[in-house]
Amino acid sequence: MKYDVTVVSKGIALGKAYVYKPFVPDVTETIVDDANVEAELAIFDKALASAEVELNNLVDMVMKKDPDKAMIFEAHKAILKDDDICTDIKDSISGMKYSAEWAIMFVYNQNIEILSAVDDPLIKERVADLYDVRNRMLRCAKGLEEVTLASLKEQVVVVADDLFPSDTVVMDKEKVLGIITEKGGVTSHSAIIARGYGIPAVFGAKDPLNTIAMGQSVIVDAIEGAYILDPTAEETAEYTKKKDNFDNYYAETQKYLTKPAVTKDGVHIDIDINIGAPSDEALEPAAYTDGIGLIRSEFLYMDSGDKLPDEETQFQAYKKAIEAFGGKPVTLRTMDIGGDKQLPCLPLPKEDNPFLGKRALRLCLDRIDIFKTQLRAALRASAYGNLWIMFPMVGSIDDIRAGKAVVDEVKAELDSENIEYNKDVKIGIMVEVPSIGLMSDIAAQESDFCSIGSNDLIQYTTATDRINPEVTKYYQSYSPAVLRLIRFIVKNYNAAGKSACICGELGGDTLATAVLVGFGMRKLSMSASNIAGVKKLIANITIEEAEKLADEVCNMPTSDEVEARLKEFANAHGII
């Protein structure tokens, strides 16, 4: 049987399903007879011994590859052997006549409560460890084997409801051939991990935990977006071939990941990354990219609960990103939030047309307090490297001037407080509103750089709500109108000697790469998973070819014709 699903990480996988149904404890208060106390004590001792063996095995297994992960399991061992916890559990069994399972649950929950009450964030983090150890003990008390992605015995296709960071962090990635989940999304955590490790992954499977059996034979087609249960011999042969083709292509493409992006005729193109929160994982490409083309600072407001993120929290986050990139440019987009997103820390009135409403810079200029806090944090962080600040949703030269005036006010405040910052920090704009694109010759005089937000630029130029499924076909990614506008913007910024970059979807789209380079763009910003493909395409083209292609598609009548031509071009230059 073949089922349609959504691709989150490309590739083909054939193998046996590993149905990942994590253990969920289900224990209620149970009092045993006096005669059974000895037996319950024995269950506890046995559970303790099995749990220790499991943890020792986990430590041995991960120690070489990932010593940090091993430290987590070492900490779990320390909790397991906690003198008070063990004594309290035994006392609860002998004294209160609790069953072993209930005694474990009761005592661990007590400790979870005690630790949660400690007013120290470092210590509160350890509560998660207590839950982990408690559940391990409860499972061992039931005599159940561990279902974990951390210690897979053979290569498998992981089938799950959803994967959480705690699952993927410990996941034994080399043994995971593919991933099928019910929940998820292209930008979900597990999708990012899957792409990072080149594991084919799909989501949108219907009730996979109950429709796919442990060990069932399965094919994941994460190119077309399907999975096949119990494939026939023909299907297996067909997909084995497809897999080999894709794997060769992927391996060949990955070779470009860490190389600089240089065209056949020797022109270097800066390749930047787009990130959200500056986690260690997100900053990992620092070694082989030329900077951060976009920090989506919204993560700070989304992770902030019902309070706005304070200056220090923001400062630490920006500083971390800036330091990770040494002296390379790190572009911070100021808050890009509007009435379409409801955040607990920033309640906004509902608008009829939120994409045309008070969002991003417009909101910041109305809520100067929020804007200034962010700018103060950013400017303070600028002392640690090469920070560029970028305003989103700029529609006019007035907007640029108004934004810069606030920056100047904040600079004056910092000066009066003798707080250090980089006085030459660059101030640039997102070009996503056509009106500023059409004014880009003057905008280039009034800003230090620009970055094209292609998703919104397409939405606003084609008058298509990109969230409304009724008008999807009107949202044309390769609209020649948008391409002409981009060409105009790049030309104007280049003429002023200022950098023009792109950080929307088109920036990481190998179909668009040659056209953008052909327009004269020398800096592209994209998510980490697109880097290898884009670098490969660049290595296979000359500037002359790119310019010719750019002219050609700008003169085509429709988006479909442009797309067909771009596919043909990319295929002829090593991209499938």
Add this chain to the structure above:
Amino acid sequence: MTTRETTVKNKTGLHARPASAFVETANKFKSAIKIKNVDKGTPEVNAKSIIKLLTLSMSQGTTISISAEGEDEVEAVNTLIELVDSGFGEL
């Protein structure tokens, strides 16, 4: 019973790895060992319990008191005080 006081020397305090190392060392002795955060004046806890140790929230500069009762109490207290004073290899 043997009791001695000292202050936490290492930067990260008695968290994470140093806390584990402390409990591991305490477990080597037969005596019952207690530890107390003198600055906070909270009740003493079992020094062989990692969770109780963490609840004391002992950071750099905190004055702590370690006491032991049993056959190896003197050695236990001295060894643990030395461990804290050594800064757990962080100094």
